[in-house]
Amino acid sequence: MACIAGRSITHAGAWPVAFCPVLLLAFAFLLFTAPPAAADDWDMDWEDPAPAPGYKSGAGSTGGPVGAEPSASTADGSESRPDAATGEDDWDWDWEETDTGPAYKSDTTRRVDPAAASMPKVPRVGETAEPDFSVSPKSGHQLFADVPGFGVIPSIKDKGMHPCSNCHTWAKSNLTPRRLRVPHDNFLLQHGLHGKGEFWCFTCHHLDGAGGLRTLEGERLSFDDAYILCAQCHPGETRDWSFGAHGKRVDNWQGNRRILNCTACHYQHRPNIKPRKAVPPPPVRRGLERNDRKPHVAAPLWEKIGARYREPGQP
Amino acid sequence: MSRKPSDSHIDHYRRRFLKGLGGAVAAAATPGTARAAWGGNTLADTFADLFQDHYQRMTPEEIADTLARIERKAKRRYGTNITCKNTPPQDGVVYGYALNISKCRGYRECVSACMLENNLSRDMRYIQVLEMDNGSLNFEKADRYYDHRTVPAKGKYYLPIQCMHCDDAPCVKACPVEATWTEPDGIVVVDYDWCIGCRYCMIACPYEARHFNWGKPDLTAGEINPDTHFLGNRPRPTGVVEKCHFCIQRTRENRQPACQEACPTGARIFGNILDPNSEIRYVLENKAVFRLKEDLGTEPKFWYFHDN
Incomplete structure (x- = not known):
């Protein structure tokens, strides 16, 4: 209380009373005679309110919902709302959904763990290309000469994810567009026309074994120039991306502009971004309890009254 | 001003x-x-x-x-x-923020990153991600506690709210002890040691962007971000008001704020609105942008826009 009282008095202009040396010495005397408080009681100004029974201080960084009804939680801990259980989402994708997104790291520099880097990376179809921050970015293509300069961060070359060249260095490619069967059955091409797969491999790739990119006019491109390939059909997005309204700039907000390539966020063979689970919702303020999901608060009055006259089991 | x-x-x-x-x-x-x-x-x-x-x-x-x-x-x-740093503002810089609500999918990565970066008490969030019905902008029916199996949910869109860093901030005018003010680079900051905890600024803020430390901040030693700024994320005492400060400890050193760095969809765009080559200026000049509660005349420096 001493600090705050002192400051408010200073604004009132009552200096002679507040900081009279006699009072000050008396105050210092009181400081010494007072017993020392706990070591962690750093801010002695305010009293901590007693935590309410519903509040768990050990909620951790995830900060799960406080006072969630036990019936709303399933066995595996994932809370499901009634509308989420019954409502059918419009994302009819059949592969597995990742529960966690890219974890936030508050490190100043991006470091590569050497142990993790030496481990063989297990590729998974559908992963986006991982940006390689250790390599200097590749400056933008000359087609983008009129936009503010930028560098595109290269991707880590992951041959295992699309092992086409394992066979197609010697095997002849069947050029006919068709539904892919064994041994291509684990590959899913859902790019173009709302995921119906109107594209074919050789719309964007070479015929030869290197499997590089080619534009519709036949110009060969490196994988780090994939945005030029995307620009053929998505000029608006690419323009926004080059100016910074689409995509993501990393590390700084002025100076050398380093942006992620299209394939860092969009898996090129199915560019829609998969839905996934969100970070858990925030808890309510300390000492309070969420009541927006309690039925006696959330339901309208007529439903609450009607529930008294309803037969059990009736909706 | x-x-x-x-x-x-x-x-x-x-x-x-x-x-x-x-x-x-x-x-x-x-x-x-x-x-x-x-x-x-x-x-x-x-x-x-x-x-x-x-x-x-x-x-x-x-x-x-x-x-x-x-x-x-x-x-x-x-x-x-x-x-604890005291990095001064840069000359010729006024920060602005733009958020693409077409891209925001409600992952809440920004919320979590903000909490970790800014040493927030674990029951406090600077960013509230509001889930609203498509085609509506009704804050009374917005849900900030949504918890679906996967997001985005059908028929919903997501609108993150945080401090808008108004150019004519009502919270600054409301403070009786001048413990909060607008820095030359446009960041509305709080001197936590000068704040008397009266919470007038919380009432004055139209965006619910200010938060009060009701108790001792719920932090443990391992969760502390050691990179702090006097006006930013230094450990706060009990009984003071705090708010988003555009990650002043990062942005004044030419780094992106934590919410932008954590956003997995690239919906967040941060930059200098005085720089004609900046990304935010491109957005403001070429996109259909709007601001929340613009009619209040507080001139927020936080814009929302959408694709197309």
Whole structure:
């Protein structure tokens, strides 16, 4: 209380009373005679309110919902709302959904763990290309000469994810567009026309074994120039991306502009971004309890009254 | 709107004299070297806290002493070594923010990253992601506690809300002790040591962007981000108001704010609105942007836009 009282008095202009040396010495005397408080009681100004029974201080960084009804939680801990259980989402994708997104790291520099880097990376179809921050970015293509300069961060070359060249260095490619069967059955091409797969491999790739990119006019491109390939059909997005309204700039907000390539966020063979689970919702303020999901608060009055006259089991 | 440090009627000579007197008392009364005498704090630091001036009135030497004291207090309180900075604003820079609501999918990665970066109490969030029905902008029916199996949910869109850093901020006008003000680079900051905890600013803010420390911030030593700024994410005392400060400890060192860095969809765009080549200027000049509650005339520097 001493600090705050002192400051408010200073604004009132009552200096002679507040900081009279006699009072000050008396105050210092009181400081010494007072017993020392706990070591962690750093801010002695305010009293901590007693935590309410519903509040768990050990909620951790995830900060799960406080006072969630036990019936709303399933066995595996994932809370499901009634509308989420019954409502059918419009994302009819059949592969597995990742529960966690890219974890936030508050490190100043991006470091590569050497142990993790030496481990063989297990590729998974559908992963986006991982940006390689250790390599200097590749400056933008000359087609983008009129936009503010930028560098595109290269991707880590992951041959295992699309092992086409394992066979197609010697095997002849069947050029006919068709539904892919064994041994291509684990590959899913859902790019173009709302995921119906109107594209074919050789719309964007070479015929030869290197499997590089080619534009519709036949110009060969490196994988780090994939945005030029995307620009053929998505000029608006690419323009926004080059100016910074689409995509993501990393590390700084002025100076050398380093942006992620299209394939860092969009898996090129199915560019829609998969839905996934969100970070858990925030808890309510300390000492309070969420009541927006309690039925006696959330339901309208007529439903609450009607529930008294309803037969059990009736909706 | 005045952005200069405000003059005061406070008698600096008297204050310095009394501060020296307090130090003399502390030196005379403390046996030997400084040790924990009261509240886990040394008496000299306690007196220095008592006589700490407003941030805008402190001399560079006083600021240096204050920063060192903050680091000492954090060491005593949490056992971690933090670095408290006083990075000044850059010339010719006014920060602005743009958020693409077509891209925001409600993952809440920004919320979590903000909490970790800014040493927030674990029951506090600077960013509220509102889930609303498509085609509506009704804040009364917005759900900030949505918890679906996967997001985005069908028929919903997501609107993150945080401090808009208004150019004519009503919270600044409401503060009775001038503990909050607009920095020259447009960031509305709080001097946590000058705040008296009256919470008038929370009432004045139309965006619910200010938050009050009802208890001691719920942090453990391992969760502390040691990179702190005096006006930003340094450990806060109980009973003061805090808010988003555009990650002042990062952005004044030419780094992106934590919410932008954490956003997995690239919906967030941060930059200098005075720089014609910046991304935010491209968005403001070429996209259909809007601001929340623009009719209040607070001139927020936080825009929302959408694709197409």
